[in-house]
Amino acid sequence: MRGARAAGRGLLVLAVLLSGYVAAGARSDESGRGPLTLATAGDLTGYLQPLLAGWNRAHPGERVTLVELPNSTDETRAQMETDLRGGNGRFDVLNIDVDWTSQFAAAGWIRPLPRERFPLDTFLRPVVDTATYQGRLYAVPYVTNAGLLLYRADVLAEEGLPPPRTWAELERDARTVAPRHGLDGYAGQMLPYEGLTVNAAEAVYSTGGSILGDEGRRVTVDSAAAREGIGFLVRGVREGWIPRESLTYTEEESKQAFKDGRLLFLRNWPYAYVAADSAGSAVAGRVGAVRLPGPDGPGTSVLGGSNLAVTAHTRHPDSAKRLIGYLTSEPVQRRVLTLGALPPVRAALYDDPALVRRFPYLRVLRDAVLSAAPRPKSPRYDQVSLVVQAVVHDALTGRQTPDAAVRRLAEELAAVTRR
Ligand code: GLC
Numbered sequence: 001m002r003g004a005r006a007a008g009r010g011l012l013v014l015a016v017l018l019s020g021y022v023a024a025g026a027r028s029d030e031s032g033r034g035p036l037t038l039a040t041a042g043d044l045t046g047y048l049q050p051l052l053a054g055w056n057r058a059h060p061g062e063r064v065t066l067v068e069l070p071n072s073t074d075e076t077r078a079q080m081e082t083d084l085r086g087g088n089g090r091f092d093v094l095n096i097d098v099d100w101t102s103q104f105a106a107a108g109w110i111r112p113l114p115r116e117r118f119p120l121d122t123f124l125r126p127v128v129d130t131a132t133y134q135g136r137l138y139a140v141p142y143v144t145n146a147g148l149l150l151y152r153a154d155v156l157a158e159e160g161l162p163p164p165r166t167w168a169e170l171e172r173d174a175r176t177v178a179p180r181h182g183l184d185g186y187a188g189q190m191l192p193y194e195g196l197t198v199n200a201a202e203a204v205y206s207t208g209g210s211i212l213g214d215e216g217r218r219v220t221v222d223s224a225a226a227r228e229g230i231g232f233l234v235r236g237v238r239e240g241w242i243p244r245e246s247l248t249y250t251e252e253e254s255k256q257a258f259k260d261g262r263l264l265f266l267r268n269w270p271y272a273y274v275a276a277d278s279a280g281s282a283v284a285g286r287v288g289a290v291r292l293p294g295p296d297g298p299g300t301s302v303l304g305g306s307n308l309a310v311t312a313h314t315r316h317p318d319s320a321k322r323l324i325g326y327l328t329s330e331p332v333q334r335r336v337l338t339l340g341a342l343p344p345v346r347a348a349l350y351d352d353p354a355l356v357r358r359f360p361y362l363r364v365l366r367d368a369v370l371s372a373a374p375r376p377k378s379p380r381y382d383q384v385s386l387v388v389q390a391v392v393h394d395a396l397t398g399r400q401t402p403d404a405a406v407r408r409l410a411e412e413l414a415a416v417t418r419r
Pocket residue numbers: 073097098099144145194195198251269303304305306
């Protein structure tokens with residue numbers, strides 16, 4: 001009898017403990033606070049740790065540990081995916097490339113966020129869309145990006161030429177002016193990886209073409225516009241005004257080629273402008289930046305950048321959201337630009353006279369961001385991008401005509417979207 005009562009008491013204690021555990025679990029669902037781990041792609045400008053140190057000093061119970069994954073966006077995504085697949089990964093907050101939001105949301109790896117908690121209406125208009133999937137907010141824009149054309153201002157001035165606005169002008173100067181000055185013409189990022197998808201999409205978008213529609217459900221790439229866009233890049237490589245080395249370039253190698261004074265024109269993100277114009281660069285003080293040219297005037301940049309997302313499995317979602325609030329606050333966004341050379345998402349900073357003086361490309365960048373186009377939204381974005389990289393690279397190396405490449409793109413993308 002005593003034994004039974006003792007067992008009963010034991011059960012009661014167990015039940016109380018369990019209900020406490022469940023309640024804590026439920027609380028941790030949206031209101032859990034505690035330490036955090038933030039995963040990001042390689043921090044090329046080394047600016048993030050100092051920003052996080054500011055948070056850590058003020059929030060000792062919610063300290064954030066930074067985990068830097070490899071430089072290339074593709075490798076970072078693969079590592080994050082591996083971590084997330086088991087449903088109980090190491091990370092609480094993810095700094096994800098804008099083009100992964102749909103895939104991570106569709107897979108259930110990141111949680112929907114309450115719009116009212118973040119000052120979305122203070123951000124540059126196009127960036128919020130990259131953080132939404134099927135009408136819900138799944139991340140908060142953190143850094144934006146748009147491809148720019150960097151040019152050697154000294155060389156063009158010597159020739160009495162303005163920076164090119166059209167592909168025809170870019171092509172002419174890359175073909176004729178560059179060799180006169182011992183330079184290669186034009187380079188972008190054409191190694192098969194995400195950067196090539198970006199460069200190809202910019203060429204296609206600039207002619208009015210597209211790749212996928214309806215959040216990735218419809219293939220729209222088979223068009224004369226896409227042929228013209230891919231054809232422009234293919235012609236450049238074939239004729240040599242795009243150097244063949246460009247087929248092995250990511251952002252970093254292409255930036256280096258420009259910094260070393262080997263290129264007249266470079267398509268890259270603005271961080272490369274800052275690097276090329278700073279002490280230690282062979283071309284410091286001789287660099288300009290304009291919108292990417294297109295067939296008959298400024299072309300279309302792909303919207304780059306990254307969003308901050310909260311993992312589905314985190315036990316500290318409230319801290320995660322508070323950290324995101326901090327990283328997207330105006331003072332921190334200012335330092336994203338001044339320390340990190342990365343384009344902030346807060347619109348007001350682009351009108352700040354001190355910043356405009358210090359970063360002369362800021363106005364051009366804002367125009368480029370406001371007119372930039374996102375990459376296709378797709379729950380299978382990784383597959384979509386792999387197809388684009390592989391097919392366009394085959395066209396660039398001359399294994400396939402632009403015409404055949406566009407037809408193959410349409411077929412292979414249809415297979416991905418059907419899967
Ligand atoms: C930059 C962009 C990102 C893009 C990547 C491609 O990091 O911000 O959006 O996917 O370059 O390499």
